[in-house]
Amino acid sequence: MKTIYADHAATTYPRAQEVIDAMVAYMKDIGCSPGRGGYRLSLDASRLVYETRVLLAEFFHVPQPEQVIFTPSVTYALNLVLKGLLAEGDRVLISSMEHNAVVRPLTRLADERGIRVVRLPCRPDGSLEPAEVKRALCDNTKLVVLTHASNVTGTLLPVYEVGEILRGRDVFYCIDAAQTAGTEKLDFAALNCDFLAFTGHKGLLGPPGIGGLCLSERAAEATKPLVEGGTGSKSEAEYQPPFLPDKFESGTQNVPGVAGLAAGVRLLQATGLEQVKEKKKALTAAFLAGLERIPGVAVYGTKNADTSAGVVSLNLEGLDNGTLSYILEESYGIMTRSGLHCAPLAHKTIGTFPDGTLRFSFGLTNTGDDIAAILAALQEVAKKS
Amino acid sequence: MKTIYADHAATTYPRAQEVIDAMVAYMKDIGCSPGRGGYRLSLDASRLVYETRVLLAEFFHVPQPEQVIFTPSVTYALNLVLKGLLAEGDRVLISSMEHNAVVRPLTRLADERGIRVVRLPCRPDGSLEPAEVKRALCDNTKLVVLTHASNVTGTLLPVYEVGEILRGRDVFYCIDAAQTAGTEKLDFAALNCDFLAFTGHKGLLGPPGIGGLCLSERAAEATKPLVEGGTGSKSEAEYQPPFLPDKFESGTQNVPGVAGLAAGVRLLQATGLEQVKEKKKALTAAFLAGLERIPGVAVYGTKNADTSAGVVSLNLEGLDNGTLSYILEESYGIMTRSGLHCAPLAHKTIGTFPDGTLRFSFGLTNTGDDIAAILAALQEVAKKS
Numbered sequence: 001m002k003t004i005y006a007d008h009a010a011t012t013y014p015r016a017q018e019v020i021d022a023m024v025a026y027m028k029d030i031g032c033s034p035g036r037g038g039y040r041l042s043l044d045a046s047r048l049v050y051e052t053r054v055l056l057a058e059f060f061h062v063p064q065p066e067q068v069i070f071t072p073s074v075t076y077a078l079n080l081v082l083k084g085l086l087a088e089g090d091r092v093l094i095s096s097m098e099h100n101a102v103v104r105p106l107t108r109l110a111d112e113r114g115i116r117v118v119r120l121p122c123r124p125d126g127s128l129e130p131a132e133v134k135r136a137l138c139d140n141t142k143l144v145v146l147t148h149a150s151n152v153t154g155t156l157l158p159v160y161e162v163g164e165i166l167r168g169r170d171v172f173y174c175i176d177a178a179q180t181a182g183t184e185k186l187d188f189a190a191l192n193c194d195f196l197a198f199t200g201h202k203g204l205l206g207p208p209g210i211g212g213l214c215l216s217e218r219a220a221e222a223t224k225p226l227v228e229g230g231t232g233s234k235s236e237a238e239y240q241p242p243f244l245p246d247k248f249e250s251g252t253q254n255v256p257g258v259a260g261l262a263a264g265v266r267l268l269q270a271t272g273l274e275q276v277k278e279k280k281k282a283l284t285a286a287f288l289a290g291l292e293r294i295p296g297v298a299v300y301g302t303k304n305a306d307t308s309a310g311v312v313s314l315n316l317e318g319l320d321n322g323t324l325s326y327i328l329e330e331s332y333g334i335m336t337r338s339g340l341h342c343a344p345l346a347h348k349t350i351g352t353f354p355d356g357t358l359r360f361s362f363g364l365t366n367t368g369d370d371i372a373a374i375l376a377a378l379q380e381v382a383k384k385s
Numbered sequence: 386m387k388t389i390y391a392d393h394a395a396t397t398y399p400r401a402q403e404v405i406d407a408m409v410a411y412m413k414d415i416g417c418s419p420g421r422g423g424y425r426l427s428l429d430a431s432r433l434v435y436e437t438r439v440l441l442a443e444f445f446h447v448p449q450p451e452q453v454i455f456t457p458s459v460t461y462a463l464n465l466v467l468k469g470l471l472a473e474g475d476r477v478l479i480s481s482m483e484h485n486a487v488v489r490p491l492t493r494l495a496d497e498r499g500i501r502v503v504r505l506p507c508r509p510d511g512s513l514e515p516a517e518v519k520r521a522l523c524d525n526t527k528l529v530v531l532t533h534a535s536n537v538t539g540t541l542l543p544v545y546e547v548g549e550i551l552r553g554r555d556v557f558y559c560i561d562a563a564q565t566a567g568t569e570k571l572d573f574a575a576l577n578c579d580f581l582a583f584t585g586h587k588g589l590l591g592p593p594g595i596g597g598l599c600l601s602e603r604a605a606e607a608t609k610p611l612v613e614g615g616t617g618s619k620s621e622a623e624y625q626p627p628f629l630p631d632k633f634e635s636g637t638q639n640v641p642g643v644a645g646l647a648a649g650v651r652l653l654q655a656t657g658l659e660q661v662k663e664k665k666k667a668l669t670a671a672f673l674a675g676l677e678r679i680p681g682v683a684v685y686g687t688k689n690a691d692t693s694a695g696v697v698s699l700n701l702e703g704l705d706n707g708t709l710s711y712i713l714e715e716s717y718g719i720m721t722r723s724g725l726h727c728a729p730l731a732h733k734t735i736g737t738f739p740d741g742t743l744r745f746s747f748g749l750t751n752t753g754d755d756i757a758a759i760l761a762a763l764q765e766v767a768k769k770s
Binding site for chain 2: 010015019038074076078079103105107108199201209228229232236238240250251253254257337339342353
């Protein structure tokens with residue numbers, strides 16, 4: 001049975017040969033650790049990491065390459081921001097579409113540091129009125145955290161508009177680009193944000209285990225590291241070096257991951273980000289249009305490919321979404337993700353808590369035929385149920 | 386020019402083909418994320434991670450596989466222990482041979498949480514009298530942290546004896562096995578420890594970017610996560626699940642890293658840990674014996690291969706160790722690491738701060754010929770200088 005992968009919001013699949021080749025090339029031709037020796041192979045590793053930093057700084061329009069740090073995941077990057085920045089009594093605004101990577105650390109910080117978390121109410125389609133941010137701002141607001149796109153509905157949040165609202169204010173601004181890095185335009189400078197957290201293994205086409213964080217200068221200064229340790233720099237000091245990127249990068253790095261990520265970003269650049277976005281939009285639009293003709297399907301989100309990041313959540317009347325996911329794989333080879341997608345808050349917002357939804361998410365490797373086959377399968381299941 | 390890699394304490398090199406193959410196999414044949422979907426490829430990824438957990442639990446003699454958690458590095462694992470366990474006013478005992486991965490987070494905790502850090506004095510050869518631990522214990526001692534072997538001198542610390550001293554006491558015990566996992570016998574149960582932190586890319590022959598932590602049940606309960614977020618479990622909860630391994634594993638995992646680590650451990654098992662240890666010991670013994678015949682060489686550590694983990698630090702009279710390292714690579718193709726090795730405390734203990742030493746560290750891929758060539762090179766340089 002031919003299989004169709006429609007879970008790109010979880011991770012990109014299949015993996016590009018160029019990404020695998022880059023990982024193998026590091027392992028075979030370099031193999032050593034960056035910043036841990038003066039010999040050529042160690043310097044080669046340092047250069048690979050530095051060049052990837054430069055590549056990402058250009059890609060995200062970050063002023064200096066050092067303002068891009070590598071992390072094991074976007075979850076780590078978000079924890080670093082929240083735990084490194086927020087102190088006793090601070091107020092933080094988040095959207096009501098955030099992922100547990102934001103919600104769970106904040107639950108702990110509310111408990112331990114008395115952080116006050118204000119959840120800005122999104123509409124039932126997941127969208128956010130920028131004025132909600134303006135309304136909620138007050139003197140002790142330290143940070144605003146917004147997901148760029150919901151991992152449940154794909155709904156894009158107005159991250160540029162909110163950046164304008166926050167311009168010139170003494171409030172830090174963090175964007176979770178887990179779902180949009182590699183799909184939507186992310187211009188760090190134009191976003192007027194302090195933190196841009198991303199992962200390498202979704203839209204950027206890299207391997208799992210590597211992500212990163214872009215930081216403004218004031219953010220880098222105000223934020224404490226999540227992990228201290230050996231940096232290969234200021235080895236004489238028993239405290240963490242205060243400069244970028246070392247302040248936030250301790251221990252031996254995931255260099256094969258960095259190599260794979262660089263290859264992924266170069267692939268994206270070769271295709272063109274605009275083309276990638278247009279392709280995902282076309283797939284999503286075709287899927288949304290087809291869904292309208294299937295009886296008993298409830299679609300969540302804006303139902304508009306222009307305001308979505310290639311993610312569609314739905315339920316089929318009379319069938320549990322876990323069962324539907326199972327049938328789609330067993331009988332049609334279609335891979336999806338059912339349930340709550342680690343985002344209970346988002347499901348509460350769109351009214352699908354606690355049963356969740358069935359999520360389809362599309363990537364560069366999907367085709368129009370995939371969409372037609374998924375629609376035909378859903379049509380058939382809907383008829384039977 | 387033939388090259389000789391003598392920096393195994395930094396990372397293993399060259400990378401085993403089996404490890405590369407395992408990473409490629411994951412990327413090509415599985416590619417998806419574990420615990421993030423119900424389809425076969427996601428389950429295959431979950432199985433790969435679980436089987437590696439079982440493998441490591443057997444390898445380290447940990448009762449349950451869930452007591453092994455994956456981390457991006459040993460530095461992360463040590464930070465998790467220190468920051469997750471220590472609270473206001475706690476006292477922690479460390480050896481005076483610890484790496485900055487222990488020292489730097491503790492510097493911060495001393496500052497922020499008023500943790501009192503007691504440095505148990507090691508002898509100038511880096512060894513520790515177990516009675517030092519007994520002597521320093523008092524009522525508010527919460528944790529003892531010992532490196533199993535110094536990354537500067539290779540000196541083995543008496544981790545089993547200290548485990549006996551701590552048996553039955555209300556004190557947590559953490560062993561940093563960065564330099565010994567895959568070389569020395571590590572029996573979690575016999576060590577009577579609460580935390581065993583390891584990295585995958587040194588003795589275990591895996592790729593960089595993956596490490597882990599073995600935890601006792603009481604340690605798992607008493608320790609807070611370093612990172613909270615999506616776990617693919619209890620998705621309805623806005624707090625971190627309290628059970629293992631999910632409590633400490635948030636976000637998408639480095640599955641290619643896990644796959645490579647599993648292949649590394651299997652390679653080790655195929656060779657036999659005892660054989661690996663004997664081989665490193667023989668190389669170290671030959672090197673130490675040869676060094677005695679070179680004039681002007683000062684060797685640090687116990688100068689005894691039986692009490693060292695394949696690491697030898699030295700200085701050559703009249704030559705800066707950075708320059709010596711450079712000459713050895715440029716003229717003889719020998720890769721070493723000079724300076725302070727991210728361990729200023731250890732260098733203070735052995736009397737080589739702030740100039741440091743030149744470190745040679747050996748691995749499975751080194752041969753007797755390598756040792757002879759290194760000795761000949763040192764002999765030649767010593768004559769000229």
